[in-house]
Structures are given as structure tokens and as C-alpha cells.
Amino acid sequence: MNVIWRTLLVHLRARVRVRRGGSLPANGLSRIRLTTMPTDIDILMHMNNGRYMSLFDLGRWDVLVHTGLWDAMRAHGWYAVVASETITFRKSLRLWQRFDVESRFLGHDDRSLYLEHRAVVDGEIYARAIVRARVLRRSGGLLPHDELFAATGRPEGVPDVEPWVREWAAASRLPSTKKPAPSTWD
Structure with missing residues (x-):
């Protein structure tokens, strides 16, 4: 089953719930x-290692719909994009194996929202990903969090992002799209 069909199914199930x-x-x-599959x-x-991130997208859809x-x-013409992500693998998922994708918000900083995704079998983590996402306007530009929180409410009970996640975000950041980013190798 292609990921687009899974996405539609997850979205519809989340709306029903x-x-x-x-x-x-x-x-x-x-x-x-x-x-x-x-x-x-x-x-x-x-x-396949690349498929994990596609399936973790399903977890993000579920979170987005369930949290409102x-x-x-x-309603406001906004959309979210992944700015960076990292994944760690522990065990392999085999053909026809059932597993859960667990997803939650880790927190936010002045520019990004952070989420964690896990592939879990019988309560045991097989893989974990950390994702940094940004919310953009369809009309162009980054959406300030003050505007996001004015429309959705400031999230309560979301823990602070751990220091290592902030360090990872800083270390993996590329220049803004308005600045040059030449591909030069040492």
C-alpha cells in the first residue's frame, strides 16, 4: 500500500476519532x-531505512489532526515543512510485522516545532526520530509562533526541548534560503 493511501486513511481515521x-x-x-508491507x-x-521517515509522516498527520x-x-493558509530530522535504528522491522508509530511534540523554540517519533513493537523501541518542523504561510514566509499560538493557544504541558536536541538543531542548520549555500567540499 503506497504511503499516499496510508496518509489518507490515517487522516480520515483521525478525523473520525x-x-x-x-x-x-x-x-x-x-x-x-x-x-x-x-x-x-x-x-x-x-x-528500508528511508521508509521509516515516510511512515513517521503518518504519525505527524495523526498529531496534527488530533491536536486541532x-x-x-x-483555515489560515499555513502549512508545515520538515526542516531537519535525525533517526536512530535499534532493531529491524520485518515483512508483515505489526508495529506502532508513537508521536508527540517535544516543544518549540523561536522558529521551529520539535517532534519525536518511535517505531514500537510490544512496548520496545525499534527506531526513534527527532524532527524539526517550521510552519509557513501559503502567501510566503515563516509564521511567527506568536501568530500560531494566537490561533491555536499556547501549548501547555509540553516539556522543554532537551539541550541535546537544541544542539543538534543548531549543528544541522543550513543557511537561510535568502543566503548563499554553495556546495564546496574540503
């Missing part, structure tokens, strides 16, 4: 159940 009173606070944990595996018969952020973004 919200309609039934299943909204999620900003500090809540989202959990969706998935199965490793033939289109997810590589020649070694385990999930998706409706606010759509």
Missing part, C-alpha cells in the same frame, strides 16, 4: 498501528 471526542492535548501521545522492505527483507492544529493551519 476527533469527531467522537478523541482530541489530543499538545503534550499527548499519538499512536497508530501499522504493518510492514512488501513496498516497505528492501532486498535484505527488512524495512491541522484545522487551524488549513
